[in-house]
Amino acid sequence: MTETILSLKDATLSLDGNAGRVDILRGITLDIARGETVGLVGPSGSGKSSLLMLMGGLERATTGSVNALGHDLTALGEDALARLRRDHMGVVFQSFHLIPTMTALENVATPLELAGAKDAFDRAEAELDAVGLRARMNHYPAQMSGGEQQRVALARAAAPRPDILLADEPTGNLDGATGQAIMDLLFGLRDRHGSTLVLVTHAPELAARCDRVIRLQDGALSAEDHAEAAE
Amino acid sequence: MSLAIAARIARRELRGGLKGFRVFLACLALGIGAIAAVGSVRESIQGGLEREGAVILGGDAALELTYRFAEPYERAWIDARAEAVSEIVDFRSLAVFGAGETAERGLTQVKGVDGAYPLYGAPELEPAIALEDALRTTDGTPGAVMDPVLIARLGLGVGDLFRLGEQDFRLTAALVREPDAAGSGFALGPRTMVRTEALANSGLIQPGTLFETQYKLRLAEGVDLDTLRDATEDEIVGARWRDRRNGAPGVAEFVDRLGSFLVLVGLAGLAVGGVGVSSAVRAYLAEKTEVIATLKTLGAENRTIFLSYFMQIGALTLVGVTLGLALGALVPVVFAPLIEARLPVPAEITLYPGALAEAGIYGLLAALIFTIWPLARTEDVRAATLFRDSGGTGQGWPRGRWVTLTLVLFGLLVALAAQFSGLVSLTVWSAIGLAASFVVLVGAAWTVRLLARRAARARFLRGKSAVRLALGSVGGPGGEASSVVLSLGLGLTVLAAVGQIDANLRGAIERDLPDIAPSFFMVDIQPGQLEAFRSGLEANPAVTTVQSAPMLRGIITQINGAPATDVAGDHWVLQGDRGVTYSASAPDDAVVTHGEWWPAEYAGPPQVSFATEEALEMGLKLGDDITVNILGRDITAEITSLREVDFSTAGIGFIMSMNPSALQSAPHSHIATVYADVAAEGAILRSVSNTYPNITAIRVKDAIERVSAVLAGIAAAITYGALATLITGGIVLIGAAAAGVRARTYEAAILKTLGASRHTILTSFALRSALLGIAAGGVAIVAGGLAGWAVMTFVMGTDYVFEPISAVLIVCGGVIATLLAGLAFGWGPLAARPAHILRARE
Structure with a gap:
């Protein structure tokens, strides 16, 4: 029997905005198995990124439960969530979100340092080498192109060998060729570390590379298929 | 054409309101407000002194003579020229209450007045009785009024008897306010006022004792003061003239100097505010980079864009200047009752356009100096920025013409400050000091960033x-290191410099002087009392040394037959009367540097030995003739020797010493210094004043306390000025911390995503603040120490000792201030949900 690594039960997310309360996610129930690659697809505003944030504990469910690696994320405090991410998760964003005051090497080493790794910098170097950025290690984010910044972000997410890799439209800000290279790297990292990958994307060809595709419509799951069926 | 377009663009851009310019406006308004307020108070005091000139002086004109009354023919001459004349005698004495061991003694400045006093104004007495009644002799005992401070010190009550010399007086009232007190200058003791004729049997006014007389004149309308002054100085030799146009020249000059100095401190505050102004403009333009790039894409020229943003900043500057001037004009008016109550002189607090204009000009120039560079960077924004982030508006030097313009504006500001303050040398040195501090701080900020960058790796x-x-944040690009180190560092530097100067001055007076100074100065020792006085004291085992010298006072009127001021300018030796002594042989500790002392039995034409340092400053040399007016008689003596005189030990030191036959026949008294154990001082004072009621003993410790109190007042005023600078620094600091909130929130969100706990993030925020605070404080100690050394060495001419306590306090203050600002603006970022922050940036 395959181990469930992520599990959501009737999870909802509502946020208070200027225009009143908005229901972002409604009654999401979902299990993801260890080692699985899952594509989250759907139109803009359907709640894909919000669902990913719930899975990463970056957003707290309004009702229902979110369980990751046996931990109920809705019951954990901010710091406990941070420790869980530190030890088990890597997150990649569309806008890279590198720390502007740190070099590429420092950015990649930071999660390893936070985890208390003695060889943080050596591992960060190796990880940057793996994404082809050894020569740019001491550059600041502002000194790099978008594709390079996203490669640093990938290296940073993958460096701690996370059980779960969460990627929010990682190629959304990149041109086609660069995006393709990034995706190759992402899947390569996933294969190398055996992580579970949850990927938010608008691109059908990327979704097609996943084991399973989850479709969202107006904050709710609309259909669930195997990747083979999506093709 | 481009001007009109630029104006239109500027107007549209300003629709966004003043948000984001709070620090800009606060810095400008506070800096200008402080200068305008100081300037207004200075003008208020000068206005008050001018308006009340006759009251402060006690007459339309006043003549002062040193230890003599006017001769009858002189008095007749004065009476003939005034509608009314009041004669006042002024001297130091000891007021004694009680008898024997329990008697209380207090040094007092006695003022003997006649029935005509006061010609202008009225004294305020408690109980409120007429002065005439208060001073009247009742049952054979004359009345007296006394400063409440001295009444309290002696434990006197109204109706009690006390003694001045050998005369008893009855205290009839407390002298709450003396109308012409400000015109009397600095006094070592509080005031006691009596009728002059009541002093006749006191033994205090004898030939040779130290007293001054003043003849206050009420003049008819239309009398030409200059003509009368010239006639008086010709007629009454040795008379010093003052008139209502400048009733208290010492006070007026002091207020002018202190006011100007505080304006200079205010300019330092404006420089600190300039850092905030510059940062605000830089941040505003950074936000506008895309707009500028878009405008360039649409065909706007550099000139149009520069003009547009210059107009925007110009409009905001005008708002800031107006706010500052309103603040500076209103604060003195609102706090008028408080200010007037604390001032010893009358003040006419109202709006002074001159003071406001001065502050406004400083503000406009400072705003220009600090905004030109960031504005010039708009030229470096490329249209391509829209397509690829080129790293903001650049960090290098702007083009040459902008650097030149900045230097010219700085020069203009310094020149104006020198012109307005009249303290040219101090202004120029302050400007050099400020510019040097600026360069040092910029260098320090750069070094801190470099070291932090290195250390982070x-x-x-x-x-x-x-x-x-923390190190990565301090050393990385786009950090707040430069503005925090600059603004806080500059504010702390000013405070550190003031702290070092204050501590050194206090140290010299309170700590060093009592170790070397005598216990007492004894004055008015009559020649007949000298021998018994000396032997009595020398027999006392608690007394280590007694030194005495004959004491006369005289004014140097001529040098080699020419008016002294024509030869030696306004050297301090020529201002007022100086002590003169005589001695048959050189004193044991005298060091004759030039020439030779006269032979012991010399009885020829007068010869004088002059103090070496002062002689050289005044351009005097051996063989020169100096004419000294003593008791109305001119004595011309040849300088036959120069000798070193050390005034820093508070011992006996005379500028001039003559051969005995030149002065011996003139009525005079002796002065003595007594060095004794501290524990025995009370007994010595009792013994001397009981045996010799006419001798006034001045306890040096009391005199030092009085001087220290005056210095403390000055130091407090300067510290308030420096605090205004620090408050501006604080605003800049808060502005920098607030500006960094967005970056910190973003950073905290990423770090939380990567697994950092709130403790780790908060520790990092606190560490970076502490690092910047330490850097700013460290530089402030070095720069402030250097400034303190320069002022003590070159201005005060004394030794400088580094004062660690105020220095450490300043570093701690800097660290705490940055920590508080950093943490106050750190809670928000910590509390923010990472998902919200990160998605908002997608």
Whole structure:
């Protein structure tokens, strides 16, 4: 029997905005198995990124439960969530979100340092080498192109060998060729570390590379298929 | 054409309102407000002194003579020229209450007045009785009024008897306010006022004792003061003239100097505010980079864009200047009752356009100086920025013409400040000091960033994520290091310099002087009393040394037959009367540097030995003739020797010493210094004043306390000025911290995503603040120490000792201030949900 690594039960997310309360996610129930690659697809505003944030504990469910690696994320405090991410998760964003005051090497080493790794910098170097950025290690984010910044972000997410890799439209800000290279790297990292990958994307060809595709419509799951069926 | 377009663009851009310019406006308004307020108070005091000139002086004109009354023919001459004349005698004495061992003694400045006093104004007495009644002799005992401070010190009550010399007086009222007190200058003791004729049997006014007489004149309308002054100085030799146009020249000059100095401190505050102004403009333009790039894409020329933003900043500057002037004009008016109550002189607090204009000009120039560089950077924004982030508006030097313009504006500001303050040398040195501090601080900020960058990569810090995060933030691009180190550092530097100067001055007077100074100065020792006085004291085992010298006072009127001021300018030796002594042989400790002392039995034409340092400053040399007016008689003596005189030990030191036959026949008294154990001082004072009621003993410790109190007042005023600078620094600091909130929130969100706990993030925020605070404080200590050394060495001419306590306090203050600002603006970022922050940036 395959181990469930992520599990959501009737999870909802509502946020208070200027225009009143908005229901972002409604009654999401979902299990993801260890080692699985899952594509989250759907139109803009359907709640894909919000669902990913719930899975990463970056957003707290309004009702229902979110369980990751046996931990109920809705019951954990901010710091406990941070420790869980530190030890088990890597997150990649569309806008890279590198720390502007740190070099590429420092950015990649930071999660390893936070985890208390003695060889943080050596591992960060190796990880940057793996994404082809050894020569740019001491550059600041502002000194790099978008594709390079996203490669640093990938290296940073993958460096701690996370059980779960969460990627929010990682190629959304990149041109086609660069995006393709990034995706190759992402899947390569996933294969190398055996992580579970949850990927938010608008691109059908990327979704097609996943084991399973989850479709969202107006904050709710609309259909669930195997990747083979999506093709 | 481009001007009109620029104006239109500027107007549209300003629709966004003043948000984001709060620090800009606060810095400008506070800096200008402080200068305008100081200037207004200075003008208020000068206005008050001018308006009340006759009251402060006690007459339309006043003549002062040193230890003599006017001769009958002189008095007749004065009476013939005034509608009314009041004669006043002024001297120091001891007021004694009680008898024997329990008697209380207090040094007092006695003022003997006649029935005509006061010609202008009225004294305020408690109980409120007429002065005439208060001073009247009742049952054979004359009345007296006394400063409440001295009444309290002696434990006197109204109706009690006390003694001045050998005369008893009855205290009839407390002298709450003396109308012409400000015109009397600095006094070592509080005032006692009596009728002059009541002093006749006191033994205090004898030939040779130290007293001054003043003849206050009420003049008819239309009398030409200059003509009368010239006639008086010709007629009454040795008379010093003052008139209502400048009733208290010492006070007026002091207020002018202190006011000007405080304006200079205010300018330092404006420089600190300038850092905030510059940062605000830089941040505003950074936000506008895309707009500028778009405008360039649409065909706007550099000139149009520069003009547009210059107009926007110009409009905001005008708002800031107006706010500052309103603040500076209103604060003195609102706090008028408080200010007037604390001032010893009358003040006419109202709006002074001159003071406001001065502050406004400083403000406009400072705003220009600090905004030109960021504005010039708009030229460097390329249209391509829209397509690829080129790293903001550049960090290098702007083009040459902008650097030149900035230097010209700085020069203009310094020149104007020198012109307005009249303290050219101090202004120029302050400007050099400020510019040097600025350069040092910019260098320090650069070094701190470099070191932080290096340290962040150091192997030994690997794994210490909070420390490395802090170092990375301080050293990385776009940090707040420069503005925090500059603004806080500059504010702390001013405070450190004031602290060092204050501590050194106090140290010299309170700590060093009592160790070398005598216990007492004894004055008015009559020649007949000298021998018994000396032997009595020398027999006392608690007394270590008694030194005495004959004492006369005289004014140097001529040098080699020419008016002294024509030869030696306004050297301090020529201002007022100086002590003169005589001695048959050189004193044991005298060091004759030039020439030779006269032979012991010399009885020829007068010869004088002059103090070496002062002689050289005044351009005097051996063989020169100096004419000294003593008791109305001119004595011309040849300088036959120069000798070193050390005034720093508070011992006996005379500028001039003559051969005995030149002065011996003139009525005079002796002065003595007594060095004794501290524990025995009370007994010595009792013994001397009981045996010799006419001798006034001045306890040096009391005199030092009185001087210290005056210095403390000055130091407090300067510290308030420096605090205004520090408050501006604080605003800049808060502005920098607030501006960094967005970056910190973003950073905290990423770090939380990567697994950092709130403790780690907060520690990192605190560490970076502490690092910047330490850097700013460290530089402030060095720069403030250098400024303190320069002022003590070159201005005060004394030794400088580094004062560690105020220095450490300043570093701690800097660290705490940055920590508080950093943490106050750190809670928000910590509390923010990472998902919200990160998605908002998608």
